[in-house]
Amino acid sequence: METRPRILICDDEPLMTESLKKILGNHRYQIQTTNSSSHALTLIHADAPDLVILDIMMPGMTGFEVLDAVDQECCKTDFFIITGKSSVDNAIEALRRGACDFLKKPFEPDELLVRVEKILQQGKVNNEHRCMIDEKRQLEEKLRQSQKMEAIGTLAGGIAHDFNNILSIILGNTELALTESNKNNAIYHNLEQILEASLRARKMIQQLLNFSRMENSSIRPISLNKIIIESLKLMRSSLPTNIAIEKDICDQKCTVIADTTEMHQVIINLCTNAAHAMEQNGGTLTVRLESVFLKEPAASEFEGIVAGKYARLSIADTGHGIDKNIINKIFDPYFTTKEAGKGTGMGLSVVHGIVKGNGGAIRVFSRLGRFTEFHLYFPLVNISVAAKDKSNHTKRKKLPGGNEHILLVDDEEMLVDMMQKVLKQLGYTVTAHTNSTEAFKAFLDSPQSYNLLITDLNMPDMTGIGLSKAIKAERKDIPIILCTGFNNRINNEKIEKLGIEAFMIKPIAMDQLADTIRKVLSLSPTDRRKNPRFTVPPGTFIISHTHPYERCSLLNICLSGLAFSHQMSSTSTNQVDQLAIMTPDGEIFVNNLPCRTICDVAHGEKALYTEKNSVRRSVCFESLNHSQKERIENLIDLHTSKTIH
Numbered sequence: 001m002e003t004r005p006r007i008l009i010c011d012d013e014p015l016m017t018e019s020l021k022k023i024l025g026n027h028r029y030q031i032q033t034t035n036s037s038s039h040a041l042t043l044i045h046a047d048a049p050d051l052v053i054l055d056i057m058m059p060g061m062t063g064f065e066v067l068d069a070v071d072q073e074c075c076k077t078d079f080f081i082i083t084g085k086s087s088v089d090n091a092i093e094a095l096r097r098g099a100c101d102f103l104k105k106p107f108e109p110d111e112l113l114v115r116v117e118k119i120l121q122q123g124k125v126n127n128e129h130r131c132m133i134d135e136k137r138q139l140e141e142k143l144r145q146s147q148k149m150e151a152i153g154t155l156a157g158g159i160a161h162d163f164n165n166i167l168s169i170i171l172g173n174t175e176l177a178l179t180e181s182n183k184n185n186a187i188y189h190n191l192e193q194i195l196e197a198s199l200r201a202r203k204m205i206q207q208l209l210n211f212s213r214m215e216n217s218s219i220r221p222i223s224l225n226k227i228i229i230e231s232l233k234l235m236r237s238s239l240p241t242n243i244a245i246e247k248d249i250c251d252q253k254c255t256v257i258a259d260t261t262e263m264h265q266v267i268i269n270l271c272t273n274a275a276h277a278m279e280q281n282g283g284t285l286t287v288r289l290e291s292v293f294l295k296e297p298a299a300s301e302f303e304g305i306v307a308g309k310y311a312r313l314s315i316a317d318t319g320h321g322i323d324k325n326i327i328n329k330i331f332d333p334y335f336t337t338k339e340a341g342k343g344t345g346m347g348l349s350v351v352h353g354i355v356k357g358n359g360g361a362i363r364v365f366s367r368l369g370r371f372t373e374f375h376l377y378f379p380l381v382n383i384s385v386a387a388k389d390k391s392n393h394t395k396r397k398k399l400p401g402g403n404e405h406i407l408l409v410d411d412e413e414m415l416v417d418m419m420q421k422v423l424k425q426l427g428y429t430v431t432a433h434t435n436s437t438e439a440f441k442a443f444l445d446s447p448q449s450y451n452l453l454i455t456d457l458n459m460p461d462m463t464g465i466g467l468s469k470a471i472k473a474e475r476k477d478i479p480i481i482l483c484t485g486f487n488n489r490i491n492n493e494k495i496e497k498l499g500i501e502a503f504m505i506k507p508i509a510m511d512q513l514a515d516t517i518r519k520v521l522s523l524s525p526t527d528r529r530k531n532p533r534f535t536v537p538p539g540t541f542i543i544s545h546t547h548p549y550e551r552c553s554l555l556n557i558c559l560s561g562l563a564f565s566h567q568m569s570s571t572s573t574n575q576v577d578q579l580a581i582m583t584p585d586g587e588i589f590v591n592n593l594p595c596r597t598i599c600d601v602a603h604g605e606k607a608l609y610t611e612k613n614s615v616r617r618s619v620c621f622e623s624l625n626h627s628q629k630e631r632i633e634n635l636i637d638l639h640t641s642k643t644i645h
Contacts, residue, residue: 005120006030006047010040010066011055011082020053020082023109024116037061039248041069042288042314045365046375049077051119054099056083056090067097071365071373078123080116082107163205164485165412168507171198172418175510179425202507219358220547221383222263224254224311228289231267235285239275242282250290254311256378262354269351270315270374277319277372288314291380302361302377309380310360316373322366330364399514401426404451404521408432409439409467410483411459419454422510428517436462440470447475452521457484468498479520483508519596519620534558534636539584542566546577552617554581559632561595561620577619581635590631595619 007029011017017033024031032049034040037058044052044066056063063081070077081094084105091102100119103112174194181188232247239245256263267287274285292312294305322330331352355362359379366372406428410416413434420432431450433439436459443450453471457464468480476499485506501520504512534556541551542564552566562579580591597619624632 004028004030005051006032006049007116008040008043008047008049008052008077009033010037010052010058010063011035012037012058013055016055020112023112037063037066038286039288041066042316042373042375044070044077045075045363045373046292046312046314048075050123051078051080051116053080053082053116056081056094064093064097067094067099069367069370070098071367075365076127078119080119082112162485164202164506165415167198167201167205168485169412169414169418171195171202171507171509172415172422174198176418176421176425198507219257219259221255221381222258222260224256224258224263224313224378225249225289227260227263228267228287228313231264231271232287235268235271235275239285240279240282243275243278244282244284246284246286248286248288248290252291254289254291254378255381255383256311256358257381257383258358258378259354262358266351266354266376267313267315269348273348274315274317274319274372277317277321283318286314286316288312288316290314292377294377302363305359305361305377305379310377311380313376313378314373315376316371318371321368321370321372322364323368324366327364327366331362399426399511400518401428401514402518402521403427403429405429405431405449406452406454406517407439407443407450408454409436409459409464410434410456411436412456419513422513426514426517436460436464436467440467443471444474447471447478450478452517453478453480454517455480455482457482465498468500472499481516481520522620537584541582543580543582543588544577545579551582555616557581557632557636559621559624559629561618563616563618565616576622579619583635589635590628593624593628594622596622 007024009017009020009031010033011020012035014035017035021031021033032043032047034043038061040052040054041061043049054063054066061069063083067079079094079099081099081102082105083090083102094102100122101115103115174191178188178191178195181191228247228249232245236245271285271287277283278285290312291309293309294302294307296307331348352362355376355378361377363375364372365375406423408416408419408423408430409432410419411434416432416434420430423430431442433442436455439455440462443453453468455464455467459467462470464482464484468482471478471480479501480498481502481504482500483504483506502516504516536554536557538553540554542554542562543551547566550566552564555563555565557563577595577597579593579595581589581593583589597617
C-alpha cells in the first residue's frame with residue numbers, strides 16, 4: 001500500500017514545476033504537476049492530495065481564486081502558496097483564504113523542504129482526528145441511504161409491474177392494428193409512431209428498474225470518448241449562446257461496459273442541470289475525460305469500487321452552486337430545488353443509479369455562488385468495441401403460429417382480451433380466464449385438452465407460481481410460460497423446481513410471444529425426460545458468436561440444451577446463436593453448437609455458480625451433428641457432478 005504523502009504542484013511556468021519536483025524528490029513524495037489552474041482544481045477534488053503547492057499569479061484563474069473555488073466541505077487538502085510577488089498583504093490574504101503557509105521566490109531548497117514537512121506533519125494529526133468523526137458520520141449516512149434506497153426500490157418495482165401491464169395492452173393492440181392496416185394508409189404511419197413510443201417507454205421502465213438495482217440493463221463494450229463527443233454536439237444546439245462549452249477529451253481510448261442509451265442519459269442530465277445553473281448570467285460548461293489509476297487508499301474513499309484503471313468524467317459549471325446543507329440530498333428521488341414545471345427531481349437519482357449499476361462511483365463538489373463539479377468513475381476494460389449492428393430491427397417478419405390449445409390466465413381483463421386476439425390470429429385455440437382459481441377448475445375439467453399454459457405471475461387468490469404448481473401436480477408434461485411486469489420474486493431455483501419452460505417480462509411484443517410459444521412447444525416432454533440436465537463445476541464457460549467478447553459461466557447441460565449465466569440484456573435480442581464450450585483447463589471442448597434461446601431469468605442470490613444481478617439464459621440445441629453429440633456426452637461424463645432435473 002502506498003503511504004508516501006501526495007503533493008500537487010501548480011505553476012504556470014513548466015520550469016518552475018519541474019524545479020520544485022526535483023527539490024522535493026520522487027523518492028520521498030508522490031508528486032503530480034500541472035500548469036493549468038482549472039485542471040489543478042479538478043485534480044484537487046478528484047485525488048484529494050495531502051498538499052498543494054500553488055502559485056498566485058496565473059492566467060485564467062489566480063491562486064487566490066483556486067483557494068476560493070475549492071470545496072472545503074469535501075476536500076481537506078492543505079495549501080502552500082509560493083509566489084514571486086510578495087507583500088505582507090498577499091501573505092495575509094493567502095492565509096485568510098485557507099493557505100497554511102506562504103513563501104516568496106526565490107527561496108532556499110532546504111527552507112522549502114522544512115516548511116513542506118511541517119505542514120504535512122500537522123495535516124496528518126488533523127486528518128486522523130477528522131477521520132474518526134467522518135467515519136462515524138458516514139456509517140450513519142450509509143445506513144439511512146440504504147434504508148431509503150430499499151424503499152424506493154420497492155416503489156419502483158410496484159410502478160414497473162402496473163405500468164408494464166398497461167404498456168402491454170398498448171403495444172399488443174397497436175401491433176394487432178398494424179397487421180390489419182394498409183401500409184399506404186396514413187393510419188399505418190400513426191400506428192408505427194405509437195409502437196415506437198411504446199418501445200421507448202419499455203426502455204424507460206428497464207432503466208427505472210436498473211436505477212432501483214432490480215434489473216440488468218443491456219450492456220456491451222462502448223467507447224466513452226465517442227459518446228461524450230456525440231452528447232456535446234447535441235447539447236451545443238440546445239444551450240443558449242451565453243454558455244460556453246470547454247471540452248478536454250483524452251486521446252486514450254476509454255472503453256467501458258455500459259449501455260449506450262444510459263451513458264447518453266447521464267451526460268445529457270448533468271449538462272442540462274449545469275445549463276440551468278447558468279441560465280441567468282451565462283458561464284462555462286467544462287467536460288473533461290481522462291484515464292486514471294486509483295490506488296489504495298484513494299480507491300477506498302469510494303463506496304463499492306476497488307483499486308484499478310478508471311475513466312474519470314468531470315462535468316463542471318460556473319453557476320450558482322449547491323448549498324452545503326442540501327448537497328447530500330441531491331441524489332434522492334424527487335428531491336429538486338427547481339421551480340414547478342422545470343424538474344421532477346428524478347434526473348440525478350437516475351444518474352446515480354446508472355453509475356452505481358455499472359460498477360462506478362460519483363462525487364460532487366460545489367461552492368455556493370461559484371461552481372459545481374461532478375466526477376464520475378467508470379471501470380475501464382481492455383476490450384475492442386464491436387461494430388454497430390446495422391440490421392433493420394423494425395422490419396416486420398412473418399410470425400410462426402400453430403393449432404394447439406392454449407390456456408391463458410391474467411387478472412388484467414384488457415390484457416387478456418388483447419393476447420387472446422393475438423394468439424387466435426396466430427392460429428391457436430385459446431381458453432382465457434381473468435381469475436386463476438376459475439382457470440384451475442377449467443383445467444381440471446379437461447386436463448388433456450390443453451397443450452400450453454401462459455400465466456401471469458402476480459394475481460390475487462392464486463399466484464402464477466401457485467397455479468403452475470397445482471397444474472404440474474395434475475399433469476407434469478404440460479409446458480408453462482410465466483409472464484410478469486416485475487420479476488423480484490422469481491429466480492433460477494424456482495424456475496427449475498417448477499419445471500417452467502419459459503419466463504417473459506412484460507410488455508411482450510408479438511414476435512417475441514410467437515417465437516417463445518413455438519420454442520416451448522417444440523421441446524417435447526419425452527425429450528426432457530430422456531435428457532436430464534447436469535450441473536457443471538465453476539470455470540466452465542460458454543462463448544457466444546453474437547457476443548464474442550464475453551465468457552459466460554455454464555450452469556447445466558444435457559443433450560437437448562444448456563443454461564448459462566451472463567451480464568448481457570435481460571431480454572434475448574438474438575433468437576438464434578452458435579456456442580462454444582470451454583472447459584476449466586481452457587480447452588475449447590466443442591464448437592459451433594447451433595441453438596435457439598428459450599428464456600432469460602434473473603438470478604436470485606442463491607443461484608449456483610452465478611454472480612449477483614446476472615441473468616440465466618436457457619437455450620435448446622438445433623440439429624447437432626454426431627460429433628457434437630458425442631463430445632457433449634463426453635463432457636457430461638467427465639465434468640458434471642449431479643443430476644438437477
